[in-house]
Amino acid sequence: MITAQVVIIGGGAMGTSLLYHLVKAGWTDVVLVEKNDLTHGSTWHAAGLCTHFAHNPTIQELRATSVRLYRDILPEETGHSCGFHRSGAMRITRNPDRMDEFAHVAGLSEFTGYPLEVLTPERIAELHPLTELDGLLGGIYEPDDGHVDPTLATNAMAQVAVRGGGTIKRYNPVNAIRREGNDWIVETAKETYCTTHIVNAAGTWGWEIGHMMGLNIPSVPVLHQYLVTDTVPEVADRIAAGQPELPMIRDPEESWYIRQERDGLILGPYEKDAQVWSVDGVPPEFGADLMPPDLDRVEHIVEAAMNRVPAVGNGGVKSVINGPITFTPDANPLIGPAHGLENAWLLTGSSMGVMEGGGSGWFLAHWMTHGAPPMDALAVDSRRFGKWADRDYRVEKAIECFGLQFGVHYPHEERPAGRGLRLSPLHDLMIERGAVMGAAYGWERPNWFADTPDAVADETFRRANWFAPVARECKVVTETAALADLSVFAKFEVTGPDARAFVESLGANRAPKIGRVGLTHVLTPAGGVSSEFTVAMLSDEHAYLTSAAAAEERDWDLLQAHAAGYDVQLHNTCEELAVIGLMGPKSREILQSLCDDALGLWLSAQQITVAGIPVRALRVSYVGELGWELHVAREHAAELFLALEATGKPRGAGLYGAYAANAMRLEKGYRGWGSDLTTERTPDESGVGFLVRPEGRSFTGCDALLARPNPEAWDMVLLDVEPGEVDPFYAHPVYQGDCVVGVVTSGAYGHRTGKVLALAYLRDATARDNLNIEILGKRRAAEILSAPPFDPQNERLKS
Incomplete structure (x- = not known):
């Protein structure tokens, strides 16, 4: 048996990048095992596009780091080019909302230091003279974008990593993975490894390796086609005239991209009805293989691209690449600790493996070696999906994400696929009262309450149709009182003799006194805010913690790790308890009319009986009004809500949703975890x-x-x-x-x-x-x- 500090499974751009960056960080006892050869699976057939365009600063930095690595660092370290072409790139549109999106991304990029240029049609013609301008409103230009040879880039990272002490084992598939004591045992075709850390960087095979690890990896292979043309006369003429390479061009509305490839062009379409492939396991013999062309599926997109860039039709089709790429439910990669497993990590699920690979390896290497990510990880954290992300969900969301690869990202977007997985016991009551629902970590929660049945939110960057209803919700909270379904909170019980000591050492704040509520922030080793818990000390041996819905898995991992050495028991009560918010100046009057117990002061935590129902009442308010969070057993939640509603209605009480809560918490200057x-x-x-x-x-x-x-x-x-x-x-x-x-x-x-x-x-x-x-x-x-x-x-x- 061979010992190692880290075993990385998968030799695509992402896994090889992690090997490279771990070695650079001084972790040289690292082995990468690959079932075929490096780049087999998705990397080898990728079009190699690299961009700085992103809606999130962390995603943008992953992509920018990749560009720097492929363009500058690796050629200097190896003495050889990675085939990076700094062609620049643009996106064009005839959609006014898209122009808003371009302006937003350009604004973010001014802050991050990767400035992008919003384009007029005339500027589009200057940059890409082969483009027809008919109907275009404008676009956005990314001057430092380009494309790279995926095989050259991956092998360059491998060369530097091996030279620095890392090990690569090709044609060595993993047969089994198990946990023995504090180590991971990885059985491969050639040898068995005993390792402290294991990393699933298997890409196309990510689901299978996850299954061996005891995980459900929410990724699905989806077939993506692109066409490579023969010589295009217009491109050949530009080359002969010594003109620069054409910038890559994308039309998000028509859902295609085009880039120059020597004296021809590559055209890549993204159809709306994506074709998933091998959802429950990739064939063992699959490696550097492709599927037969299926151009009928994308014919309409190809025609639209030819109408916009007529030169595409003048080259003829030389080849069609049709191979799998992986999609997660939100199209972002899975990077970070594997939920519930010690020293297990994910670096997989990227639909942009080459574009994000160089940066993703840097990101995870920092996390592993420093105990925290180098930037906010919420957009990529591998624990942002829970066990509720079942097979149907990951397939539905993969198809949706592929079809919306170029979809407009609205600030309050709620995509429809994969909904209704986690329902609070108040869900039907909320729908009956006009709730327009949003999704939070699989849960359905009311965003706002509409006046008309079956209302949906406008998709816009401007004030939407919920602006006036939210104003009314804020008004009723302020003038009388309102109820809210807050059941999406992550909820945890800590019991045992060391409960107080556990909480006392958990975060930056002290544990509150018995019967009181406090707020504590768990920090990273570098002092950044990792988690935020509301803590209610019910006794010295019983603490009740709540946090954001999206933090459920990561906070559970954190609590489990912190429990080592303490005599405590932890219990996740997310599904067992519901939470009703009662907020507003008349909230005490409403609650007291249903309760004989004396109600506590601000930041109190007490067990009371409301309408004959046992309730854990926390006097806290995220909206800045007198109010309570009422935590109740799931089976009694609807009864409690109806009793509160019946008592509150004659007093003018109403309802409020997440959008109103957000507006009101900002009026108090309250910070939100994750944002x-x-x-x-x-x-x-x-x-x-x-x-x-x-x-x-x-x-x-x-x-x-x-x-x-x-x-x-x-x-x-x-x-x-x-x-x-x-x-x-x-x-x-x-x-x-x-x-x-x-x-x-x-x-x-x-x-x-x-x-x-x-x-x-x-x-x-x-x-x-x-x-x-x-x-x-x-x-x-x-x-x-x-x-x-x-x-x-x-x-x-x-x-």
């Missing part, structure tokens, strides 16, 4: 430093937090933004004069205050005046608020 609170920033930088109490305590990240240099380098501020036709949402750059000094993390219109509000990080904490936010290409004045605009003294909250 405003991330691993990249410390509690001090995030504006929650008052909840850090390190005196006489030890917790993860404490030393780094106290020693972190220049703690004022970043500063989160609440901004009052000049009104306009578009309300802020996220990823807008903040300017001081012409200098980008920050970025918006969340925003909304505050209906109680009449203010347009945004939370933003300033990377220059001295930038306090002359601020502007650029929203969809237009600058809007912004002023830092010294206090929340709604109830700054918390008089309503504590009443």
